[in-house]
Amino acid sequence: MKRLNRTCSIALIISVMSVVFCALPAIAAQPQHKNIILATTTSTQDSGLLDVLLPVFEKSTGYFVKTIAVGSGQAMAMGQKGEADVLLVHSPDAEKKFMAEGYGVNRRLVMHNDFIIVGPKNDPAGIKGSRSSIEAFRKIASTSAVFMSRGDNSGTDAKEKSIWKAAGINPEGQKWYQQTGLGMGQTLSVAAEKKTYTLADRGTYLALKKNLGLDILVEGDAVLLNIYHVIEVNPAKWPKVNSAGAKAFSDFMVGRQTQDIIRKFGVEKYGSPLFFPDAGKKEDALGK
Template sequence: MNRILRTLPLFVALFLFSAVASVSTGWAAEQKNLILATTTSTQDSGLLDVLIPIFEKQTGYFVKTISVGSGQAMKMGEKGEADVLLVHSPDAEKKFMADGFGVNRKLVMHNDFIVLGPANDPARIRGAMTAADAIKAIARANALWLSRGDNSGTHAKEKGLFKAAGINPEGQKWFQQTGLGMGETLNVAAEKKGYLLADRGTYLALNKKAHLGLNIMVQGEPKLLNIYHVIEVNPAKWPKVNNAGARAFADFMVSKKTQEIISTFGKKEFGSPLFFPDAGKKPESLGL
């Protein structure tokens, strides 16, 4: 063992050398960096794990995917800390564009939001006509509702639905905010047997693996559409952003080939696609 110990400094030196060498090759790759700020749903559903490698191979850019809520993603865009956004919070996006932080906002795809709840359905909302009716019933029954509470696209949609139902949930005992991503919030709702709003993609992907025990209560309402846009951060505002890369990514997302991949993603595994491609369509045609 003593002999082993005498060689220990050699191992440490070797480790240091290889560690420094591999970290500095990381520096060399810095030239063509692209920071993509996106929502947790695109990452948690696994879609980006499929698309990003194809994009990197095609263009030679190195994509740093930072998956946060749509709200935080747009904040990063406002500060010039991201190059391109893939987000799903249409009202906030419109404000973002109007304030001049973004350029070339393009429709990419949609899926839909669903209201989920535990099988015993304490608020009796199964089959409710609209999400607003369901929310009113949940408020009346004081049934547990779990909110993302993180300014994500899903959270923004949820706020809109509560407003439409005329319910102010702030400070109510039955209304709890997780402050976590979609996947984690679904896990919390499953454990606590609460109701929540989720995007169908993340729900399908997660339910397959984790058997959440949550059932779809309300779906199919035009108001529940979940629409994803790609936005380039305005290079006129932030000269340091990589606009060439951002444009390449936006073009990639709406290209015919990518749209085909999106239309089939998850079909085999989950029985139905998780996202529906919409490139080139007018938002009005989706019922917005």
């Protein structure tokens, strides 16, 4: 009887395993040319924008989008190696270099929002209300107030480094300058916990605001503009790239319906839009 019992349970385990095993091809068998790999920044995912846009795109075109949310730097590195089909990124200087080197085609303006300098309410460096981000960064450095940097080569990180450069300060290695190496959401959480300053994109900040206790201290400086472009990875460099899919996604992002969704996104929840649609505009004309 005992033996029978054991045989039964072994048979049961094996049959359960084989059912699970047979279910595997069903999830793995997706037509490959229908897949698009979108490499993008954490801000588009963490703010929830892609959760709204992608179902619309997938429904109307039949493509399946695999979103890999990393920093802009890593997204472009994926594009350079042909491991992504299309990029949605916000690091204009790096993007121009990417295009000049021939890794991408058809770079198009999608939307913008802005960066803000956030920090604790008591504002130890006294930067609140400053109109100039460069001035604010100088004050932070001169008072040695702790500044939390992304330090991950993302678009936000690139913007922050360019401001330090413009301010003529090299924060690298300073005691008050700390790097998280994490995405925007997590960096904001760290900054909130340790009551430090940081540079953030407005979209992620608004989405996380309820848990943070950090205030917007500097905003509205033209330097702080945060511009998103969509770039198709050059199929001439990497023949395996799904160029038709990339083009469809790129067209979708600048389409009128999409731009309308972007305009309205977040208004209901946060009282103000998180992104401003810019398709067809000139980059230089923004923020003026």
